[in-house]
Amino acid sequence: MAEISSDVIRGYNDIIILYLLLNDPSYGYEISKQIRQMSEDKYIIKETTLYSAFTRMEKNGFIESFIDEDLAGGKKRTYYRITQAGKEHYRAKCEEWTLTKEVIEKFIADEGRLV
Amino acid sequence: MAEISSDVIRGYNDIIILYLLLNDPSYGYEISKQIRQMSEDKYIIKETTLYSAFTRMEKNGFIESFIDEDLAGGKKRTYYRITQAGKEHYRAKCEEWTLTKEVIEKFIADEGRLV
DNA sequence: ATAGTTACCACGACAGACGTAGTACGACAG
């Protein structure tokens, strides 16, 4: 199965993560599994990529974290919630996506030209 | 006018440049103008990005350069020609694009969800 | 004269993605 390279996905991790936070807060491990499921295993985000994206996006004010310390076995879990700025960032990125898609597709050759 | 950011375009410059070399060899300045025209000014590639892409892709064996020294006024021009490996790289990247597009679009919310 | 277009290159900085490794707890198999 073909996989998606980091350079191709670069710039879209924000969209992907923010999408999964649009309705409810969530946390790293859960988001990681959702990306995998929703993409039908076509994109499996690396842990370090995901957690560093959290840090970056919190610094940028797109998300806010809070900790749930009441898990079984004294475990902790860090949740993230999307902010208003995050929603605007998401929307802007989606518009950029539409534009980018239109541009890129002009440089995709017809099947016949590659024989 | 919204513009396309470097992180979003990253990984697609190869496709864009190789597309413009599919039929005939070309050179930096010409390719730069074609990208601008074909994208209707939506994407204006930076000179340094373009020329460093040439260097990288030649190192990877996707393109070959040759120099035209017979221009008016003793000027030179470096042309690039796509190789067989370059064509295969282009085709692979196009397939990856299709896959990526499908994945990303799953994370684009309906209009209504962003109010 | 000088600004604009053509045509290119060197150098270093930046940021996002990644590789490797480590922590720590619970559950379950052998």
Add this chain to the structure above:
DNA sequence: CTGTCGTACTACGTCTGTCGTGGTAACTAT
């Protein structure tokens, strides 16, 4: 009762494509 698997992270350094700055050089139009 040892070991692996799943859960849930974090630290640290590396890599690579893009970009900012600045430079060279010749022709062309005002």
